[in-house]
Amino acid sequence: MLLSNTIYIKIYENRVYIRNIDDRKEIELSSTSPFTTERLLIGNFTVAQTLLIKGIKIVMGKKFFVPIILMHPIEKIDGGLSQVEERVLKDLAIIVGAQKITLWVGQELTDKDVLQKVKQKQ
Template structure:
């Protein structure tokens, strides 16, 4: 039996949980790829310093963790997400190993089971999924 597009949409995997996290100075923009739901979270305590996008790790961690929790508010069960985290500033010459590790740990510490750090152009939903499938 052949499935039509509408049938395929009805049977989407409820356990798919992909996040695209854009990091701005003192702010995160999150998008849940499968649902299209998005939100911005401004840190109550600044985490960006004059030299680093994430200079105050704990403040960034608490903000991202709360944002992810807010994104899934009202859901009974939310499996650990996979995430692409994308710094948008202070990375003109690329990231140092320490900066890349900090971003990776930031997303992993907020609950992501797999993290890809991306530096470059803004990604479409399909590009986010492709980055995580490699």
């Protein structure tokens, strides 16, 4: 059985909030190069990827646990996510090493809510 940490990632225009639910470590990072475009929350995949990798390393520390990630886009979500936007978010989670991925569009979640949502997904 793999050890894992549950990670809650909120994505805003050109910044991310990452919280390790299990360790309660969190960080908010802003991108020096924009990853948001006029039309897309994640328009520059590589910049968003670099920022997420940096943040995951900070909240995970030196542990080699495979994260369970809940991705939560906060901005530029009018009308919900398109299939392409869902794919971008899932691909980002895979690249940062996610074992399981849950996407959420809606109100911001408490730690308890995050754990319930990822458990429902399993």
